[in-house]
Amino acid sequence: MLVGGGIVGACLAEELAGTGASVAVLDAGTEAGRATRQAAGVAVPSLRYLGRPELYRWLCEGRARLDEDIRRLEPEHGPFSVARPILRALRASDAEAHAGRLDLLADAKWVGAEDLPGVAPGMKLPAERRYLLDPGGLMVDGARYLAAVRARCDAAGVSWHQDTEVRALTEHTGYAVAATSRGSFRADRVVVTAGAWSGGPLAPSLPVFPQRGQLVVLKPAAEVPLIFSSAFYLAPGVDGGVIVGATEEDAGFDESMTAAGVARLLMFAVSAVPGLSGATPCELRAGLRPATRGGEPLLGRIPDRSRTYVAAGHAGHGLLSARLSARGMSAGLVRDAWEEIPESMCPAVALAAGNDQEGHR
Template sequence: MSDCLVVGGGIIGLSLAYELSRRGMSVTLVEQDEWGGQASSAAAGMLAPLKEFAAPGPMLDLGMTSLACYPQWAAELEEFTGGDVQLSLEGLLTVALNDDEQEQLLAKYLWQKEAGYSVHFLTERQQLAEVEPLLTEQAQAAIYSPYEGHINNRMLLRALVTACRLQGVVLHAGCVVSGIAVKGGRVVGVESSLGPLRATQTIITSGAWAGIMLEMLGVSVPVRPVRGQIAAVSSAGIPLRTVIFGTSGYITPKKDGKIVIGATEDESGFQREVTLAGLASVLNGVMPYVPALHSAAFLEAWGGLRPATADGKPLLGPVPGWDGLSIAGGHFRNGILLSPVTAKWMADYLEKGETERLTPFLPSRFLAETDQAQHKMG
């Protein structure tokens, strides 16, 4: 029997298992497919809270806290595992191509600057070209955020799997959970294709499948899958150096010879396939920003399912009415960004019962206390 059973082996589950094991807990981590095979591997690895979040509030605070964790977290992972995660916090541009976009961008810049964030509003062609020489001459303005960036999410996933293994986490890939086990009014683990798995605390980190998992207890949480389709082209002959965001896509130069571009947001249920329309949308959406991409060699395209919630905030903390059960999910397109802070804050809750920082994200905002007599078994 483990101290903690983490159900779902994406970036959130792996990060949490790693953090819990570092604190001396015994941890079992199960994944029905391959490690990080859904939203985590389909991401572009963006670390851009000032771009992602449109207004001040809990999500921006969470994102900035997690971004601040990244340099030390990544360095420790690399030292511990001997792997490279290709962290790059060298800045990004959010670009306006017309007057309307420039007006919206300026409004965003003004509140970010007033809030004390390090951002710059560039309107001169020379300024824009200094940051990114390949940026289209049609660019009218951009917010330059010098301390945001990206990470190689696939290499990060590999490093986390290695780190969990080295920390003694019991890892079970290809393990299908068929039920949540309850005894004496408390969740005590899961039933699985490997047999019963028992733990003092069970944490659901199964991304877009979190709702399906909790339905096993008759608990309904508003988590749904949103497909993201992404492509990669070769950077050969295209020395792009800065992440570029536009209204119709983003462009991310990686250190492994690829430029990752994306992404769609499709309400397609649990379908992961890349569609011709989706791929066309991704490719056509980015070329206006960097004309040199017209000659880029196409490498690959893929899709993944992002876990979206009804209010756009993740679900972090205990599931009301079910002792021994908690959830860390619903991060939508920010699972990579939010993984360090999610792991630390959830571990604080599981280790010490701390929930104050989790308040804006507690599942109780959607869930009333479950009727004990109706739902609890065994």
């Protein structure tokens, strides 16, 4: 039984159903994937993790698994991705810090100021920044990706329950019980895949918290030819609009858009691409990322529980790493093979670093 039907839960449900397991998904919303549907969709490992090679390589592996999903799902379920180069603007100090780690960015190359007009036509970029161009940029529409995976879950016999809020999880000899707004559900094991809502009454010990991200979708006169990443980012959407995002705010569970957030995003967009001053804002969107202090998801058994697990805390890389997380969790749950998941992502390590973690999963 999975608690939460976002992209991580859906991918895990599909993986588990593929092993022959009986799988039920309980999701609190009237539609699946509350945060997944609000995601901006930049599916590229963030350079903020270059200083942590194990995590960065894991995210790169996640991208490879996402690419497999695109090839597997899009022919049948329609396009949910758009590939474009990504141009990153770095401060000089950051460029120097990353210089010795660029082996992790095999296809990226530095772009000189004299080449920027050809690489990024119509953009007004600060000369004091350093620019790194990677041909492997990718945007993913979270709602469409989730719909494709959900269709595969339905075909595999996954039992999906919307508008079913889980209020408590308890364990008993031989089984676990989810008390919900629609009665009780019983299962051999439970995996909490509820994103930013994975802590609280479900698992109070989990260090997962909400991080608000606001974004604006613009309808421009012309297509943006690349993904531009700086303080925020500009990126082409799957439907042809331009996505400007996204803030990173500690606002609790408040999903409101704010005037200050929208103003910052629009100022960034028009400063980087003056031609966007005439674009029409056609959508305002805010969602809650499931964040952890270290930036790594929590994947494994919850400490002090024997039948309750978690797959949450993916922050801004949920779309990027959902399939990889699901495969690692499925291998652990079905075959007790947890080695596909980095040890640092174990919930016990996150809660009690330095302790003997033998058998924590």
